[in-house]
Amino acid sequence: MRIGASIVLIALGAILAFALAPGLIPFIDQMLVGYILMAVGVLGLIVSIIMAFSAHRHTVVEHGPDTVT
Template sequence: MRIGSSIALIAIGAILAFALAPGLIPFVDQVLIGYILMAVGVLGLIISIIMAGRTRRTDHIVERRDAPETIIDRRPRPEV
């Protein structure tokens, strides 16, 4: 789940919980479903932000072996 889909779940949940008239959908508690969708959206948003912060770290490791001419440079490829 990405940031956009999390925001969409929050918006759909808010519409179900606050904007629609209660009892519009028979045999379904749409307010409860709206709260559940908003909670899942907020949880997904938090996880997405944490995961986005972890993937932006760069790793610059330079190893030197016996001779100074042999330098191994390990850098991740830039993400597109």
């Protein structure tokens, strides 16, 4: 999951949890679904940021020319 997808999940979860009237979607606890989506979005955002920073770390090893006498 990338950073943009994580932000979309957080926004969608916030809309379900806080902006819609309770009971608008029958047979679904939309507040719980909203909280779950926000939690998954925050977790995905944290993982994405950690992976983005760790991807830039790499080691370059230079070997000198082999000389045979």
